[in-house]
Amino acid sequence: MFNKRLVIALTALSFMLSISLMAYRVNPASAYTLIGGKQNFYSPGVVAFNWGNLTDTDTIWRQAFLQASYNWDSTQSTVSWGRVSSGTNNIMQVYYAQNSYEYGRTQLSISSGIITKAWMEINQYSLQNKSWNFKVSVAGHEQGHGFGLGESSVDPALMNQSRDRETIYKPQADDIRGINDIY
Amino acid sequence: MNLKTKKFLTVTLGLLLIGTAFTTYLKDSSGSSPVTEAQIGTISTASSGTKLFLDIPVYNNVQDLLQLSDIVVVGKVVGKGGSRNLARNPANPKDEASDRKIISQEYSFMVEEWVKGDGSNRIDIVYPEYTVIDEQQIQEPIVALEPGHRYVLFLKQGMSNTYYGVGEPWQFQLLNGQAKLRTAVDDKFQELVGLSEEELVSKIKNASK
Numbered sequence: 001m002f003n004k005r006l007v008i009a010l011t012a013l014s015f016m017l018s019i020s021l022m023a024y025r026v027n028p029a030s031a032y033t034l035i036g037g038k039q040n041f042y043s044p045g046v047v048a049f050n051w052g053n054l055t056d057t058d059t060i061w062r063q064a065f066l067q068a069s070y071n072w073d074s075t076q077s078t079v080s081w082g083r084v085s086s087g088t089n090n091i092m093q094v095y096y097a098q099n100s101y102e103y104g105r106t107q108l109s110i111s112s113g114i115i116t117k118a119w120m121e122i123n124q125y126s127l128q129n130k131s132w133n134f135k136v137s138v139a140g141h142e143q144g145h146g147f148g149l150g151e152s153s154v155d156p157a158l159m160n161q162s163r164d165r166e167t168i169y170k171p172q173a174d175d176i177r178g179i180n181d182i183y
Numbered sequence: 184m185n186l187k188t189k190k191f192l193t194v195t196l197g198l199l200l201i202g203t204a205f206t207t208y209l210k211d212s213s214g215s216s217p218v219t220e221a222q223i224g225t226i227s228t229a230s231s232g233t234k235l236f237l238d239i240p241v242y243n244n245v246q247d248l249l250q251l252s253d254i255v256v257v258g259k260v261v262g263k264g265g266s267r268n269l270a271r272n273p274a275n276p277k278d279e280a281s282d283r284k285i286i287s288q289e290y291s292f293m294v295e296e297w298v299k300g301d302g303s304n305r306i307d308i309v310y311p312e313y314t315v316i317d318e319q320q321i322q323e324p325i326v327a328l329e330p331g332h333r334y335v336l337f338l339k340q341g342m343s344n345t346y347y348g349v350g351e352p353w354q355f356q357l358l359n360g361q362a363k364l365r366t367a368v369d370d371k372f373q374e375l376v377g378l379s380e381e382e383l384v385s386k387i388k389n390a391s392k
Contacts, residue, residue: 096276099309100311103240105237106235106236107233107316109233142238
């Protein structure tokens with residue numbers, strides 16, 4: 001009698017465990033998205049970029065991109081940005097779109113799974129009166145697209161458009177999972 | 184089949200099931216991502232292999248929409264106006280940008296009720312439609328306003344006494360007593376869908392108290 005009960009209990013336990021694991025697989029916590037392309041490395045783990053229209057006097061915008069880049073670099077992700085003076089199609093710069101709620105945009109060209117051009121831009125018009133953290137959050141979000149990440153629906157995530165940009169200005173666990181999935 | 188064999192078979196079967204599930208889970212965790220296409224605020228011009236991603240404000244409740252809007256109005260789109268280039272030179276915004284054009288559509292809006300803010304009974308709304316850069320036209324993710332239709336709009340004040348959307352969503356079309364949320368953003372906006380006109384306006388007014 002005892003053995004029969006043990007067998008039934010073991011079977012039920014096995015079944016429930018299996019279902020739980022399968023359900024977790026179907027609905028994983030991670031919800032980053034990928035754009036279907038990745039960067040070639042300039043040196044191991046480093047993706048090259050250059051300034052576009054940002055001059056030496058555009059300190060605030062350069063610093064926002066650099067801080068965002070540092071934030072990516074200081075995470076457990078496998079990639080970082082490194083500036084070169086020529087020979088890259090990865091550009092970080094500002095644009096000025098009046099009467100637009102856009103904070104930033106990234107235009108990517110992808111060929112055979114490789115990102116051949118990434119223009120990572122932040123909108124000076126909508127960001128000029130925003131805080132430092134806000135600017136860094138937008139710059140980091142665009143850099144995430146430059147690496148090959150799409151948008152995320154996870155909260156918190158730097159790649160989530162609904163994020164609080166005052167507090168979410170560094171890559172979060174979901175973003176890093178996405179990066180480590182690509183590279 | 185004796186009890187011992189049955190027990191052995193059952194435990195083996197159970198272990199096999201667990202093993203299969205766990206292996207499948209591990210494969211999923213370390214392999215491709217669960218979703219491979221970007222879903223929010225993304226437009227793709229497939230022919231050229233160019234993709235555009237926008238970082239835009241997305242709000243999920245009336246309180247945030249109301250707080251961040253300069254004005255909230257109920258009324259009707261009475262016509263389309265001209266278009267203008269919204270792209271300016273970052274170094275000198277009085278000048279147009281030299282590297283791109285962001286072409287907008289203007290709409291004339293007859294205000295029935297100022298829910299937030301105050302002003303004349305007619306306002307102009309500017310809505311970016313497409314960008315031209317490197318001789319390539321990139322469509323913005325928009326839902327055009329429809330002349331002749333009534334709306335509740337959440338707006339910010341822009342240049343030259345014009346207004347523009349506060350973020351997504353910013354327009355609710357009023358039709359047969361319903362307030363239909365209109366947005367190009369693929370989000371659930373659970374608190375903002377399925378409202379009647381009366382419910383939406385009431386929500387806004389309650390949130391402003």
